[in-house]
Amino acid sequence: MNKEEQIKIINETITKTKFTLKPLGYNFIFWGFLIISMSLFHYFFPEIVQFNVYSAAIYWVLIPLLGMIYTTYYNIKTGKAIGYETILGRVIKIIWGVFGGSWLAIVIISLIYNDNPVQDILFLLGVTLTMSGLIIKFNKITLGGILLILFVIYTYFVPDLNFLLVNVVGITFGMLLPGFALYFYKENE
Amino acid sequence: MNKEIEKLLFNPIRLKIISFLITVEYGNFNALIEITDASKGNLSIQLKKLNEAKLIKIKKYFQKSYPKTDYSITKKGRKDFECFFKQLELYNKKK
Numbered sequence: 034m035n036k037e038e039q040i041k042i043i044n045e046t047i048t049k050t051k052f053t054l055k056p057l058g059y060n061f062i063f064w065g066f067l068i069i070s071m072s073l074f075h076y077f078f079p080e081i082v083q084f085n086v087y088s089a090a091i092y093w094v095l096i097p098l099l100g101m102i103y104t105t106y107y108n109i110k111t112g113k114a115i116g117y118e119t120i121l122g123r124v125i126k127i128i129w130g131v132f133g134g135s136w137l138a139i140v141i142i143s144l145i146y147n148d149n150p151v152q153d154i155l156f157l158l159g160v161t162l163t164m165s166g167l168i169i170k171f172n173k174i175t176l177g178g179i180l181l182i183l184f185v186i187y188t189y190f191v192p193d194l195n196f197l198l199v200n201v202v203g204i205t206f207g208m209l210l211p212g213f214a215l216y217f218y219k220e221n222e
Numbered sequence: 223m224n225k226e227i228e229k230l231l232f233n234p235i236r237l238k239i240i241s242f243l244i245t246v247e248y249g250n251f252n253a254l255i256e257i258t259d260a261s262k263g264n265l266s267i268q269l270k271k272l273n274e275a276k277l278i279k280i281k282k283y284f285q286k287s288y289p290k291t292d293y294s295i296t297k298k299g300r301k302d303f304e305c306f307f308k309q310l311e312l313y314n315k316k317k
Contacts, residue, residue, distance in 0.1 A: 036313050038234075042241065043310075046257060050245045050246060064268060118246060118248055119246050175267060
């Protein structure tokens with residue numbers, strides 16, 4: 034084996050090792066649908082979600098926590114099936130792990146101070162999406178993140194907005210649509 | 223160039239293993255079979271040689287009662303491969 038052949042083998046092997054986008058797309062779609070469904074349910078049935086002082090807080094903490102447990106299980110299972118973890122995959126995992134922790138901190142702080150966390154969470158989501166899009170070089174995710182940040186800024190200037198509907202609009206454009214774009218992206222093309 | 227590394231990576235299977243592990247955090251045996259196109263027996267031998275040269279590390283564990291093995295590159299392996307690759311690049315530029 035000469036040096037040209039060695040270089041060829043190295044290049045071919047590195048090209049074969051890809052960061053698969055589909056599981057990340059699945060995560061976005063899952064969270065998009067979950068948060069949109071929760072927001073719409075809360076909007077149309079406030080008497081159920083807010084039947085006592087703590088019920089809304091439990092609703093917005095418990096269901097996403099169950100979602101986190103499910104997506105963690107799905108990601109571990111998918112990772113084992115792929116059989117390797119790329120450095121890019123690890124970076125994305127850390128970023129979304131930090132987002133999960135920050136989301137929990139924002140929710141707890143907002144409960145203590147009796148504040149609505151929607152704008153803070155959507156802003157954090159926008160930043161995390163933009164970072165993810167830039168890292169994996171996927172423009173639709175980057176665009177979704179930037180649009181979400183701009184949308185959150187816009188909500189600060191418009192008084193009396195319903196935050197549940199803000200959530201629906203923000204998550205649809207910032208997470209659900211980019212998630213579908215990722216999930217159906219043909220990686221070999 | 224380190225003669226030992228040059229000799230070790232002269233084998234295409236071993237070169238594929240190291241080239242793969244340099245780009246990932248870890249890889250399991252099945253992923254390595256897919257990447258290298260080697261038989262199980264041959265792959266095991268090459269992995270053992272790389273482990274003996276301290277270029278890769280092996281993590282064994284049980285998953286649902288089945289033994290599993292993950293492979294990753296060591297600091298020495300990364301450093302040696304980078305040195306090896308730089309030499310190849312230098313040769314390529316000179317040509």
